[in-house]
Amino acid sequence: GESVGLHLPTLSVQEGDNSIINCAYSNSASDYFIWYKQESGKGPQFIIDIRSNMDKRQGQRVTVLLNKTVKHLSLQIAATQPGDSAVYFCAEKGTGANSKLTFGKGITLSVRP
Amino acid sequence: GAVVSQHPSWVICKSGTSVKIECRSLDFQATTMFWYRQFPKQSLMLMATSNEGSKATYEQGVEKDKFLINHASLTLSTLTVTSAHPEDSSFYICSARLAGVSNQPQHFGDGTRLSIL
Numbered sequence: 233g234e235s236v237g238l239h240l241p242t243l244s245v246q247e248g249d250n251s252i253i254n255c256a257y258s259n260s261a262s263d264y265f266i267w268y269k270q271e272s273g274k275g276p277q278f279i280i281d282i283r284s285n286m287d288k289r290q291g292q293r294v295t296v297l298l299n300k301t302v303k304h305l306s307l308q309i310a311a312t313q314p315g316d317s318a319v320y321f322c323a324e325k326g327t328g329a330n331s332k333l334t335f336g337k338g339i340t341l342s343v344r345p
Numbered sequence: 346g347a348v349v350s351q352h353p354s355w356v357i358c359k360s361g362t363s364v365k366i367e368c369r370s371l372d373f374q375a376t377t378m379f380w381y382r383q384f385p386k387q388s389l390m391l392m393a394t395s396n397e398g399s400k401a402t403y404e405q406g407v408e409k410d411k412f413l414i415n416h417a418s419l420t421l422s423t424l425t426v427t428s429a430h431p432e433d434s435s436f437y438i439c440s441a442r443l444a445g446v447s448n449q450p451q452h453f454g455d456g457t458r459l460s461i462l
Contacts, residue, residue: 264448266450268453273456273458274455274456275349275351275453275454275455276389276438278347278450278451278452278453281450321388332379332391332394333391333451335388336388337388338386338387338388
């Protein structure tokens with residue numbers, strides 16, 4: 233069936249370096265994508281989203297890239313900080329008002345001081 | 346903006362007890378709310394979609410008589426785990442989406458940790 237998955241289960245980066253978290257999706261009909269950050273014991277927190285008519289979107293210290301040709305989504309975090317340590321999920325949503333959000337498996341980002 | 350409040354944050358109770366979890370959208374109206382379940386080190390699994398004023402839509406494998414959902418207003422949905430057993434212990438998270446707007450992010454509550462003894 234359709235699924236959203238992540239390439240790596242964990243990512244360890246040095247404080248101050250840039251982080252890149254990758255996500256592959258298989259539903260070519262998906263038209264909306266979101267990255268969430270989940271800290272321990274809390275619910276997912278919205279980071280940034282992108283629609284399928286775009287290939288790049290920037291926020292504060294974060295950039296999301298969408299490559300529809302290879303069905304790939306990535307989250308780039310500039311100057312990674314200890315507070316960025318969390319589990320990151322990509323999520324995709326298909327077309328239609330009743331389409332559901334499907335989450336990827338999650339990747340743990342660990343920032344080394 | 347777009348704050349979702351979930352209560353309680355932690356529940357410990359005996360087997361056979363029914364537990365109610367509330368989900369409120371504090372500063373926006375949500376015709377649709379979602380209930381998820383998350384086991385340790387796993388992703389979020391959608392249990393059901395809660396629609397204001399109508400019956401909830403449950404995902405395959407989720408027992409509607411076990412997990413009762415009520416969405417009586419545009420700002421409140423409740424999930425009741427009836428006759429809870431240890432296997433129901435999990436992290437339950439609700440989410441809400443702004444009414445009448447497509448392709449907007451879902452906003453999540455901080456979850457309810459349910460532990461059944």
